[in-house]
Amino acid sequence: MSVSVDNLSVAYRSRRGDVTAVENVSFTLADGEIMGLAGESGCGKSTLGNALIYLDPRMKQTGGKVMVDGKELPISDTKAMRPRRMTEVSLVPQYAMSALTPTRKISRLTTDLLKSHKVRDRHEVLTEMNRRIALIGLKEDVLSKYSFELSGGMRQRVTILLSTLLNPSLLIADEVTSALDVSTQRAVGEMLLEFRDRGFVKSVIAITHDLSILAQIADSIAVMYAGRLAEKASTDTIVNEPLHPYTQALIASLPEVGVRHDQTTLTGIPGRPPSLANPPAGCRFRDRCPFAFDKCTDTPPFEEVKPGHRVACWKVSGEVQAK
Numbered sequence: 598m599s600v601s602v603d604n605l606s607v608a609y610r611s612r613r614g615d616v617t618a619v620e621n622v623s624f625t626l627a628d629g630e631i632m633g634l635a636g637e638s639g640c641g642k643s644t645l646g647n648a649l650i651y652l653d654p655r656m657k658q659t660g661g662k663v664m665v666d667g668k669e670l671p672i673s674d675t676k677a678m679r680p681r682r683m684t685e686v687s688l689v690p691q692y693a694m695s696a697l698t699p700t701r702k703i704s705r706l707t708t709d710l711l712k713s714h715k716v717r718d719r720h721e722v723l724t725e726m727n728r729r730i731a732l733i734g735l736k737e738d739v740l741s742k743y744s745f746e747l748s749g750g751m752r753q754r755v756t757i758l759l760s761t762l763l764n765p766s767l768l769i770a771d772e773v774t775s776a777l778d779v780s781t782q783r784a785v786g787e788m789l790l791e792f793r794d795r796g797f798v799k800s801v802i803a804i805t806h807d808l809s810i811l812a813q814i815a816d817s818i819a820v821m822y823a824g825r826l827a828e829k830a831s832t833d834t835i836v837n838e839p840l841h842p843y844t845q846a847l848i849a850s851l852p853e854v855g856v857r858h859d860q861t862t863l864t865g866i867p868g869r870p871p872s873l874a875n876p877p878a879g880c881r882f883r884d885r886c887p888f889a890f891d892k893c894t895d896t897p898p899f900e901e902v903k904p905g906h907r908v909a910c911w912k913v914s915g916e917v918q919a920k
């Protein structure tokens with residue numbers, strides 16, 4: 598098992614107190630698994646992804662632990678994390694493609710990156726980079742370009758290329774297909790699959806608010822709601838037999854295949870996720886859930902209801918017990 602996240606909680610420090618944006622999140626990722634992390638905007642997806650790489654000073658780990666390849670990842674220790682980044686865990690942050698420094702050529706950005714990670718044999722890595730550039734159908738002259746000379750899709754592929762140059766065990770790709778047209782989304786998705794298949798990355802967490810791209814590339818999908826995981830199962834199960842009422846609503850709101858999907862809120866059910874600064878007690882989906890009942894004022898545990906299928910919902914666990 599390459600990645601295991603156990604009861605992880607992460608909070609932002611704010612003047613009015615801590616805002617817990619990730620609460621008791623647990624999941625595992627097998628070698629080679631591409632896990633999609635889905636959910637509406639503001640539910641904690643980026644916080645979870647960022648926490649596995651870099652806790653900025655506003656953030657703090659308030660519980661839990663993360664293991665990668667059998668070793669604990671010291672996510673709260675910036676210094677200890679430095680040598681683990683890019684080699685064990687790597688992140689393409691949300692909005693990364695607009696963050697590439699415009700005044701440096703891609704070749705210079707690459708050597709800067711390798712220097713900052715104290716890579717000795719840069720020549721070997723650059724040769725491999727050229728091979729990968731060809732593999733994903735970019736021209737070699739991409740290296741002599743400035744990022745502003747590249748299209749959005751090319752920039753996104755370059756950021757993924759750079760993040761995976763040192764063959765990390767885990768890549769976290771945060772909204773890498775958002776803001777791209779459908780055919781470019783597919784090319785970026787295929788690049789993730791190709792890199793996984795060739796072993797350039799062992800496992801991937803693909804974060805997106807858009808479930809339709811995950812249906813194409815992910816082996817499994819975890820659905821997050823208001824800082825907690827609501828459901829995790831194989832992609833086929835999530836798409837065809839979702840059990841959590843929130844997942845069911847997300848799936849029901851998917852557009853038909855091929856239709857562009859820009860929505861960040863659900864059309865099927867009214868309301869919005871609760872504020873994480875002051876979340877309600879019990880199941881956080883309660884005020885939007887058509888099935889809510891008295892027990893839902895307690896927090897439902899994230900339980901395995903079938904092998905490989907975990908759900909946090911009292912209705913679902915009651916039905917499983919009744920069988």
Ligand SMILES: Nc1ncnc2c1ncn2[C@@H]1O[C@H](COP(=O)(O)OP(=O)(O)O)[C@@H](O)[C@H]1O
Pocket residue numbers: 609610611616618636637638639640641642643644645655872873874
């Ligand atoms: N700097 C911050 N200070 C306090 N709370 C924050 C900060 N950044 C994000 N949050 C809280 O964390 C929640 C999750 O944000 P984020 O992880 O970006 O969600 P997502 O990626 O799912 O859209 C937000 O709804 C907000 O309440």
Ligand code: SF4
Pocket residue numbers: 841842843880881882883884886887888889890893897909910911912913
């Ligand atoms: S625990 Fe209750 S409120 Fe929450 S999703 Fe299940 S039925 Fe709905």
Ligand SMILES: [Mg+2]
Pocket residue numbers: 642643644691772
């Ligand atoms: Mg985000």
